[in-house]
Amino acid sequence: MDAAARTSLDKIPILITQRNRTYLPHNLHLPQFDTDAIILDRLRDLLPRNQISSSRFYPQLVGRGFVMQKVVMGRVQVLGLPDVETQATPAEHVHSFKKDDLLSKLLHDSSVPLPSNGRLKDYLINGTRYRQNGVDRVWCLYYKLDGVVASMWALVSLVVSFIVGIAASFGSENGELGLGVGAGLMAVFTLVQSAIIMRNW
Numbered sequence: 001m002d003a004a005a006r007t008s009l010d011k012i013p014i015l016i017t018q019r020n021r022t023y024l025p026h027n028l029h030l031p032q033f034d035t036d037a038i039i040l041d042r043l044r045d046l047l048p049r050n051q052i053s054s055s056r057f058y059p060q061l062v063g064r065g066f067v068m069q070k071v072v073m074g075r076v077q078v079l080g081l082p083d084v085e086t087q088a089t090p091a092e093h094v095h096s097f098k099k100d101d102l103l104s105k106l107l108h109d110s111s112v113p114l115p116s117n118g119r120l121k122d123y124l125i126n127g128t129r130y131r132q133n134g135v136d137r138v139w140c141l142y143y144k145l146d147g148v149v150a151s152m153w154a155l156v157s158l159v160v161s162f163i164v165g166i167a168a169s170f171g172s173e174n175g176e177l178g179l180g181v182g183a184g185l186m187a188v189f190t191l192v193q194s195a196i197i198m199r200n201w
Contacts, residue, residue, distance in 0.1 A: 037114060
């Protein structure tokens with residue numbers, strides 16, 4: 001159905017990732033006369049930082065930073081999308097994740113300009129497809145490897161390894177020992193980071 005022909009009660013399903021490796025469907029309402037700015041605010045309200053209290057969010061933020069993950073928005077294919085918002089979808093029913101760069105930037109960066117009015121609503125509607133074979137294509141908020149955090153992780157690892165190596169050199173008055181300690185610590189950091197990246201891939 002063409003977007004212009006839809007009624008003022010338009011809504012689309014969005015899956016939101018949960019801590020227990022399930023996805024909770026949410027119906028995003030798209031009234032006919034809502035501006036794209038209002039719709040974007042409604043999307044941002046679905047982010048984890050706006051869904052839970054600060055006392056629970058900040059520990060989760062630190063944890064997600066350690067595993068180098070960030071919430072992004074993209075399209076997924078889901079088998080058997082529930083009709084009600086209280087029924088979770090198991091992770092094994094959700095696949096074919098495809099990040100949407102525009103929506104992911106709009107969610108996190110208020111300086112990113114909105115497309116011309118009406119484009120965001122049409123974009124969201126056109127990105128949703130219902131298939132007769134039971135597999136739907138819908139939007140999803142999920143965690144993905146954050147390249148910026150990964151780069152910071154690597155930089156911090158390098159600096160810490162260098163400082164520890166220098167300290168070991170001065171403490172033992174043995175330059176080779178300090179070099180070995182620093183290199184060994186860097187190898188451990190690299191191994192841990194590689195394991196985390198492979199888990200997120």
